[in-house]
Amino acid sequence: MKPIFLDGYSSHRRMFLALVLSSAFIYCDHKLASFDVVRGYLQSFVSPLQYLANSPKQLMDFASKNIISRNQLMIDNKRYQRQELLLKEELLQLDILKQENNRLRKLLASPIRSDYKKMVAEILAVDSDPYTHQVVINRGSDDGIFEGQPVVNENGVVGQVLHVGLNNSRVLLLSDITHAIPLRVERNGIRAIAKGTGSVTQMEIAHMPHSTDIKVGDIMLTSGLGGRFPEGYPVAVVSFVADSSNREFAHITVKPLVELNRLRYLLLLWPQTKIENPPVIAEPINNNPVASKAKNEG
Amino acid sequence: MKAKNNNIVIWITLFIALLLSIMPLPIGFDAFRPNWALLVLTYWSLALPNRVNVLFAWVIGFVIDVLLGSVLGINAFATALVIYVSANNYQKIRNFSLWQQSLIIGLFIALFHLTVFWLQRMVLDVDFSMHYLKPVITSAIIWPIIFLLLRKVRRQFQVH
Numbered sequence A: 001m002k003p004i005f006l007d008g009y010s011s012h013r014r015m016f017l018a019l020v021l022s023s024a025f026i027y028c029d030h031k032l033a034s035f036d037v038v039r040g041y042l043q044s045f046v047s048p049l050q051y052l053a054n055s056p057k058q059l060m061d062f063a064s065k066n067i068i069s070r071n072q073l074m075i076d077n078k079r080y081q082r083q084e085l086l087l088k089e090e091l092l093q094l095d096i097l098k099q100e101n102n103r104l105r106k107l108l109a110s111p112i113r114s115d116y117k118k119m120v121a122e123i124l125a126v127d128s129d130p131y132t133h134q135v136v137i138n139r140g141s142d143d144g145i146f147e148g149q150p151v152v153n154e155n156g157v158v159g160q161v162l163h164v165g166l167n168n169s170r171v172l173l174l175s176d177i178t179h180a181i182p183l184r185v186e187r188n189g190i191r192a193i194a195k196g197t198g199s200v201t202q203m204e205i206a207h208m209p210h211s212t213d214i215k216v217g218d219i220m221l222t223s224g225l226g227g228r229f230p231e232g233y234p235v236a237v238v239s240f241v242a243d244s245s246n247r248e249f250a251h252i253t254v255k256p257l258v259e260l261n262r263l264r265y266l267l268l269l270w271p272q273t274k275i276e277n278p279p280v281i282a283e284p285i286n287n288n289p290v291a292s293k294a295k296n297e298g
Numbered sequence B: 001m002k003a004k005n006n007n008i009v010i011w012i013t014l015f016i017a018l019l020l021s022i023m024p025l026p027i028g029f030d031a032f033r034p035n036w037a038l039l040v041l042t043y044w045s046l047a048l049p050n051r052v053n054v055l056f057a058w059v060i061g062f063v064i065d066v067l068l069g070s071v072l073g074i075n076a077f078a079t080a081l082v083i084y085v086s087a088n089n090y091q092k093i094r095n096f097s098l099w100q101q102s103l104i105i106g107l108f109i110a111l112f113h114l115t116v117f118w119l120q121r122m123v124l125d126v127d128f129s130m131h132y133l134k135p136v137i138t139s140a141i142i143w144p145i146i147f148l149l150l151r152k153v154r155r156q157f158q159v160h
Helices: A011-031 A033-045 A047-067 A070-107 A289-297 B007-022 B036-047 B054-068 B074-088 B090-095 B098-124 B130-156
Strands: A115-124 A134-137 A150-153 A156-164 A169-173 A180-185 A191-199 A202-205 A219-222 A234-241 A252-256 A265-275
Touching (some): A011 B054, A011 B074, A011 B098, A033 A156, A033 B054, A047 A115, A047 B007, A191 A252, B007 B054, B007 B130, B036 B090, B036 B098, B036 B130, B054 B074, B074 B098, B098 B130
Parallel strands (some): A156 A234
Antiparallel strands (some): A115 A134, A134 A169, A150 A156, A180 A191, A180 A219, A191 A202, A219 A234, A234 A252
16 A cells, blocks of 8 residues: 555645635734733743853853953942932922922822833843834843833833733834834924834824924924823934925925844833832842942941 | 664754854855755755754744744745755756756745745735845855765764
């Protein structure tokens, strides 16, 4: 007897099964929002692989941190001290302004804004799909990360959390073609929506009439209207405004303030979790052994 | 024939290939990253077509989808498709010389990337750019090395 069917199914049937499975998954992942739970599980499932792929970079970082020269450290230290002095001085001003603002808001019977929880995250050096703009970070649902959470860095808004695993998650960047963010112009408060274009240096303003007062160089802030991003974070600067009126709407492009292709540390925000007293950054810092030793001796 | 067939070797090579396919590369080389997972899968499908079959490839493609964060099923389908073609023609491809194989592999990788593009186009609205086909060149160039290396591994560990 010929061993034709020893193999179980023929490869044609297997291919058909693969086609059916793929179509089902593409449909579910693309159309059904509830599928995100599955995505989360899968995301945590592959996290060991991602952490492993990240380890060479970590090793290099560790080496470069330890091999740094004394001279360089001293220069850095000096620079940081100066920077701290300047920032602290600004902080004093800010405190006064904050109090004043709160008093004024009380007079107007508006709710007082309080600080919210923040957490530092680091980007894992793993590659993503070339068709999307995403990064993987080293925090997950174990740290309380949730889907849709706003992500910023020191220059402005970076994006939002897309899939959450147990100890890693994906962040969708502003520039991804599926991303849009509600903004307002800092100068005059005009509201707009900026859509990602797939280029890291460019976003497009959607449906803006020609007569709108937006100029090149205007800073765009988050308007807080979508309920997802807290209000007032800088996002982009207007880079191009077309004055031709042969289109239905004005053609305005903006450039993200954050260098989206050079991210390293990110800040995750919890706009719903208010903190009354001084802003605390919830960061599981691994205590510097040298510093703690010095403290013990001192 | 030995009772043990050392399946684990296949898994280890694929694991390394998956690691290599998400490891960061310098920005200039990034677009040229050879399609490691698919090269390794193709080798095993040519060497052991009854062990590494279409569904096996689909599973690996699915893992790639999760690793890269693309819409689930896209890489899975494209990988399965390539392995379907190679597993159906393994006897022909085996008889080609190494450089002829390289050309065929180049075609396979091109098929893979075009399939991925086509599926992404349905889901996302992306435009075609020749950048998407850069891995074809490097994958074809690197195939002889992968082939010889994996053949050595297969013989060393007697995977059959």
